[in-house]
Amino acid sequence: MNVSQIDDRNADQAAYWNGPAGQYWTDRQQIQDLILAPVSRILIDQAKITQDVRVIDVGCGCGATTIEIGKQLGPAGHVLGLDISAPMLARARELTPKNAPVEFILADATVHRFEPESFDLLVSRFGVMFFADPVASFSNLRTALKRGGRVVFACWREPRYNQWLMLPLKAAYKHVPKLPEMARQDPGPFAFAQEEWVQHILTSAGFTSVAMEAHDLHLDIAVGRGLEAAVQGTLEIGPASRALDGQPEHLRTAAVASIREALRPFLKDEKVPLAGSIWIVSATNP
Numbered sequence: 001m002n003v004s005q006i007d008d009r010n011a012d013q014a015a016y017w018n019g020p021a022g023q024y025w026t027d028r029q030q031i032q033d034l035i036l037a038p039v040s041r042i043l044i045d046q047a048k049i050t051q052d053v054r055v056i057d058v059g060c061g062c063g064a065t066t067i068e069i070g071k072q073l074g075p076a077g078h079v080l081g082l083d084i085s086a087p088m089l090a091r092a093r094e095l096t097p098k099n100a101p102v103e104f105i106l107a108d109a110t111v112h113r114f115e116p117e118s119f120d121l122l123v124s125r126f127g128v129m130f131f132a133d134p135v136a137s138f139s140n141l142r143t144a145l146k147r148g149g150r151v152v153f154a155c156w157r158e159p160r161y162n163q164w165l166m167l168p169l170k171a172a173y174k175h176v177p178k179l180p181e182m183a184r185q186d187p188g189p190f191a192f193a194q195e196e197w198v199q200h201i202l203t204s205a206g207f208t209s210v211a212m213e214a215h216d217l218h219l220d221i222a223v224g225r226g227l228e229a230a231v232q233g234t235l236e237i238g239p240a241s242r243a244l245d246g247q248p249e250h251l252r253t254a255a256v257a258s259i260r261e262a263l264r265p266f267l268k269d270e271k272v273p274l275a276g277s278i279w280i281v282s283a284t285n286p
C-alpha cells in the first residue's frame, strides 16, 4: 500500500482493506457486484447524474459504481473513484473500459487534499462508514464540492433489517463464540444505521438539507447458483465469515451445516433472496 497521506486513526482500516479482507473482496468482486446490483440501481437513480457532472465515488472499492457512473457521462463529465485499498483499486482499473471518463486514486478520504470546489457530486455505495472521525472526513470531502453540490450515498440500516447478513451469523453463533461487541457508531458496516447520528455527522460537517430514505430490498446471496453457492458466500465475506475465522475445524463444519439449514427454506429457482435494507442519504453543500 502506498497512500501518500493517511489519518493515523484510519490505520487499522487501511491495514484491513489492504490485507486478507481486501483480497477477499477483490476475489469476490464479480459475485458481490451481482448481489449488490439492486443497491447500485437505487443509488445511481437517486444521484440524478447528468452528462456533464464531475463526481467522486468515495470508498469505490473494485469500482462497480464508478464505472457505471462513467457510462452515463458525456465528454465534459468525469468520475474519480477514491479508495484506501490498493488491491481493490487494481481490480477497478482492470475492469474500466478504455477511454472511459474514469480515474482512480489511492487515498484516505479523511485527509486527501482535493482541488477545492471542483466537483458537483459525491456518491458512495457503502464506502463511508469506516472513518474513525466521520465529521472530519465529511468536512474534508465537502471541500471538494462546488457550492450547491450534493452528496448521495447508500449505507446499511440496522442489523435487524438485514437478514442477509444476520441469518448466517445467528446460525454460526450456535457453534462459535460471538464476535466482540462493537459500539453502535464504531467504524463498520452498521456505523451509519442510526438516523440521528448521520444527521449529526453531515450537519456538523457543514452540509444542509440532509434527507434519509429507507429502501427495503431482496438480495440473492446465491446469485442464481443454488444453495451451496449461498453457503460458500457467507464463509468468504460478512459477519459469519469473521465469526468462523480461526475456529477449530469441527466447529466450522457444524456451523456450516447450521448455515445451510438456515438458508434452505429461502431457496427458490437456485436463488436465495434474503431481506436487506439501506438508507439513501442525501445532503447539499450550501
Ligand SMILES: C[S@@+](CC[C@H](N)C(=O)[O-])C[C@H]1O[C@@H](n2cnc3c(N)ncnc32)[C@H](O)[C@@H]1O
Pocket: 010, 013, 017, 036, 058, 059, 060, 061, 062, 063, 064, 082, 083, 084, 085, 088, 107, 108, 109, 110, 124, 125, 126, 127, 128, 130, 131
Ligand atoms: C464495504 S467496501 C465498499 C466498496 C465499494 N464501494 C462497493 O460497493 O463494492 C468499503 C470501502 O471503503 C474503503 N475505505 C474505507 N476507509 C476509507 C478511507 N478512509 N478512505 C477511502 N476509502 C476507504 C475500503 O477500502 C473499501 O473499499
